[in-house]
Amino acid sequence: MAGLVVLAAVVVTAAAAPLLAPYDPNAQLDIVALKDQAPSLAHPFGTDPLSRDVLSRVLVGGRVSLAAAVLAVAIATTVGAAYGAISGYAGGKVDSIMMRVVDACLAVPRVLLLIAVLALWGRVALGPLILVLGLTGWFGVSRIVRAEVMALKTRDWVAAARALGAGPGRTLFRHIIPNVISPVIVSATLAVANIITLEAGLSFLGLGVQPPQASWGSIMQDGAGEVRALWWLSVFPGLAILVTVMAVNAVGDGLRAVVVAKDS
Secondary structure: OHHHHHHHHHHHHHHOHHHHOOOOOOOOOOOOOOOOOOOOOOOOOOEOOOOOEHHHHHHHHHHHHHHHHHHHHHHHHHHHHHHHHHHHHHOHHHHHHHHHHHHHHHOOOHHHHHHHHHHHHOOOOHHHHHHHHHHOOOHHHHHHHHHHHHHHOOOHHHHHHHHOOOOHHHHHHHHHHHHHHHHHHHHHHHHHHHHHHHHHHHHHOOOOOOOOOOOHHHHHHHOHHHOOOOOHHHHHHHHHHHHHHHHHHHHHHHHHHHHHHHHO
């Protein structure tokens, strides 16, 4: 519940970022007098080398980081659930071939795959970045759904649905899939935290969110050349990532405990 409260506060703050931000996050306030300013009353999180207010950029950057994570997880969950359900329900050679494809994809480290794809792509917009993050993150979900479907398809109520004339598609998506939602939701919740850190890392390397658009990772990248002198450019977005990821993981662990207790 504590994680849920913190996460709700982060989401509300991100949603209201345009109202809460004291300055335009991309506005260069005074490139000579206000650049690289340490935290002060006028700029609580300081300013960056382009004299932009870091507090405003952290608030607005939270919208980008959270939206990218949620949308990427939605894509990954949808693709993975459909793939795993079809594989588990079909069984036999179809299941074997589909799972070998997943094994081959899992053999390639996701971070290296993303770096290679984005480096070859060049400057990537936010939409394609979300798509790439989503389409490289569905493999684990597919295995979870496959295992659940294989366990459920032999139940009596599935046989009853078939006896009443339900075809394979209706049996799978109308009767079996709704009963595997709980572990999928838990997996998706935990995946949000993973995507937040992954997007931040890619943006820090210059492969994710592109300037002048702000995300927590790109804000840290703005001060990467002088971390000791411009410590606030790393500390404040880093704390935002830390708090958000811990809150999401706490919620995910709580949901997992609920699912386990329900199943037992």
